[in-house]
Amino acid sequence: MKTTVLSKLVLLLMVLVSSYQVVAGMNMFSSWSVFYFTLAFGVLIIAGLLLIIFGYSILSNPMVVVVAALIPLGMALGLICASFPSLHIPYLIFSTSGLVLIALTRKSPWGTLVLVFFHGLAGVTLFFLPILLWARGSSPGVLFISLGAGIIGLGGMLLGTAQMGKPFLPQKLLFSLLPWILLFMSLAFSAGLRYL
Amino acid sequence: MRGKINLYWQLVKPLQSGLLLLTGIAGFATAKCPVLNFFTFSGLVVSLALAIGGSTAFNMVIDSDIDLSMGRTRKRPLPSGKLSTRQALTFAALLSASGIAMALYLSPLYGLLVAAGLFFDVVVYSLWLKRRTPWSIVWGGIAGAMPIMAGRALGTGRVDLIGVLLGLSILLWIPTHILTFSMKYYDDYRRAGIPTFPSVYGFKTTRWIIALSSIGAALAVGIGILALGLSWGYLRLLGILSVGLLGLAIYSIKNPSERVNLGLFKYASFFMLGSMLIIMAGTVL
Numbered sequence: 001m002k003t004t005v006l007s008k009l010v011l012l013l014m015v016l017v018s019s020y021q022v023v024a025g026m027n028m029f030s031s032w033s034v035f036y037f038t039l040a041f042g043v044l045i046i047a048g049l050l051l052i053i054f055g056y057s058i059l060s061n062p063m064v065v066v067v068a069a070l071i072p073l074g075m076a077l078g079l080i081c082a083s084f085p086s087l088h089i090p091y092l093i094f095s096t097s098g099l100v101l102i103a104l105t106r107k108s109p110w111g112t113l114v115l116v117f118f119h120g121l122a123g124v125t126l127f128f129l130p131i132l133l134w135a136r137g138s139s140p141g142v143l144f145i146s147l148g149a150g151i152i153g154l155g156g157m158l159l160g161t162a163q164m165g166k167p168f169l170p171q172k173l174l175f176s177l178l179p180w181i182l183l184f185m186s187l188a189f190s191a192g193l194r195y196l
Numbered sequence: 197m198r199g200k201i202n203l204y205w206q207l208v209k210p211l212q213s214g215l216l217l218l219t220g221i222a223g224f225a226t227a228k229c230p231v232l233n234f235f236t237f238s239g240l241v242v243s244l245a246l247a248i249g250g251s252t253a254f255n256m257v258i259d260s261d262i263d264l265s266m267g268r269t270r271k272r273p274l275p276s277g278k279l280s281t282r283q284a285l286t287f288a289a290l291l292s293a294s295g296i297a298m299a300l301y302l303s304p305l306y307g308l309l310v311a312a313g314l315f316f317d318v319v320v321y322s323l324w325l326k327r328r329t330p331w332s333i334v335w336g337g338i339a340g341a342m343p344i345m346a347g348r349a350l351g352t353g354r355v356d357l358i359g360v361l362l363g364l365s366i367l368l369w370i371p372t373h374i375l376t377f378s379m380k381y382y383d384d385y386r387r388a389g390i391p392t393f394p395s396v397y398g399f400k401t402t403r404w405i406i407a408l409s410s411i412g413a414a415l416a417v418g419i420g421i422l423a424l425g426l427s428w429g430y431l432r433l434l435g436i437l438s439v440g441l442l443g444l445a446i447y448s449i450k451n452p453s454e455r456v457n458l459g460l461f462k463y464a465s466f467f468m469l470g471s472m473l474i475i476m477a478g479t480v481l
Binding site for chain 1: 427429430432433435436437439440443444455459462463466470474477
C-alpha cells in the first residue's frame with residue numbers, strides 16, 4: 001500500500017520531533033541513558049524516513065521485528081538507567097539477551113512467544129515505571145512516558161494482529177493511523193523525558 | 197508567458213540546484229558571521245542561485261543530444277524543441293555572468309570559487325569528460341563541492357580545512373547520488389553512449405563504491421561538525437542518519453533491486469539535506 005502525502009507529512013513531523021529530542025532533549029541524563037534514548041529515537045528517525053521512502057511494504061521485512069524491538073528496549077533501558085541505576089546491568093543483560101533471542105527465533109515456532117515476552121516486558125516497564133516514579137514524588141509530567149508506552153503498545157498490538165491474519169482494523173485504516181501513532185508516541189516520550 | 201517561464205524554470209533543475217544552494221548557505225552559516233546581515237546573505241543567495249542555475253542550464257544545452265535519446269529526459273525543453281539552443285544558451289550565459297559578477301563584487305575569493313565551480317561543472321565535467329570516462333563524476337563532485345566551500349569562504353575570508361572537509365563530504369556524497377541514478381537508468385545511459393560505473397565496472401562494484409563513498413561522506417561531514425565545535429547532540433543525530441545511509445547501502449549490496457537503489461538515492465538526498473540543516477542549526481542557533 002502506498003503512503004499518502006498526509007501520512008508522509010505526519011511521518012516527517014515525527015522524524016523532526018525525534019531529531020529535536022536527540023539533539024537537545026537529553027542533555028540532562030547520564031551518558032548511558034543518552035546512549036539508550038538515542039538508540040530508541042534513532043530507530044524512530046530511520047524508520048520514519050524509510051516509511052516515507054519505501055512505503056508500508058517495508059514492514060513485511062523480517063528485520064523490522066528485530067530493529068523495532070530496540071524502541072521499547074532502548075527507552076526502558078534509558079529510563080531504568082536514569083531512575084534506578086542499580087538495576088542498569090541486570091536490565092541490560094535482560095534486554096541484550098532478549099534482542100539476541102528475538103533475532104535467533106525469528107523463523108522458529110517460538111518466535112512470536114519470545115517477541116511478545118521481551119517486547120511486552122519492555123513495554124510494561126515503560127508503562128509502569130513512570131507511574132511508580134510519580135507515586136514517589138516525581139512530577140506528573142513523567143506520566144507522558146506511560147502515555148507514549150500505551151500508544152505504541154496499542155499500535156504494536158494492532159500491527160501484530162494484522163500480521164497474524166486476525167486484524168482488529170481494516171489494513172487501510174490501520175496504515176493511515178500508523179503515522180499518527182508514531183507521532184503521538186514520540187511527542188509523549190519527548191514530553192515525558194523533560195520531567196524525568 | 198507563464199508557459200515560457202516554466203520552460204526556463206525547468207532548465208535550472210530547481211530541486212537539484214536548490215539542494216546545492218542550501219549547501220552554500222550552510223557553508224556561509226558555519227563561518228558564524230552575522231548571517232542576518234541582509235546585504236551579504238541575500239547577495240550570497242542570489243549570486244549562488246544565478247551561478248548554479250546558469251551552469252545547470254549550460255549542461256542542459258551540452259547534453260541535449262543525450263537527453264533526446266533517453267526516455268526519462270526526452271520531454272525536457274531542449275530535446276522536445278520547446279526552447280531553442282540559442283534561447284537556452286543566452287539564458288545560461290546571462291545567469292552565469294550575472295552570478296559570477298555579483299559573487300566577485302561580494303568578495304574576490306568567493307567569486308573565484310563560484311567561477312571555479314562553474315568551470316569544473318560545465319567545461320571539465322560536461323564538455324570534456326562526461327562522454328569519455330565514468331570517472332568524470334569526480335570532477336562533477338568537485339564542482340558540487342564548490343558552493344559550500346564558497347559560502348564558508350565568503351563568511352571567513354579564506355579557504356580553510358573545515359571548508360575543505362565540508363566540500364569533501366559533498367564530493368563523496370555525489371557518487372551515492374549519481375551512481376544509484378545511473379544504475380536505475382542503466383539502459384538509457386548505455387544507449388546514449390555515456391560511460392557510467394555500472395556499464396564499465398559492473399553493478400556489484402558500483403554498489404560497493406556507493407557503500408564506501410557513503411561511509412566517506414558521513415565521516416567527512418562528521419569530522420567537519422566536530423571541527424566546527426557543534427554540540428554532541430548534533431553529532432548524535434548525524435550518526436543516526438549515517439547509520440541509516442550505511443545500512444541501506446549495505447542492504448543494496450546484499451539484496452540488489454531497482455527499488456532498493458531508488459530508495460538509496462532518495463535517502464542520500466535526505467541525508468545531505470539533513471546534514472546541511474544540522475550544520476546550519478548547530479552554528480546559527
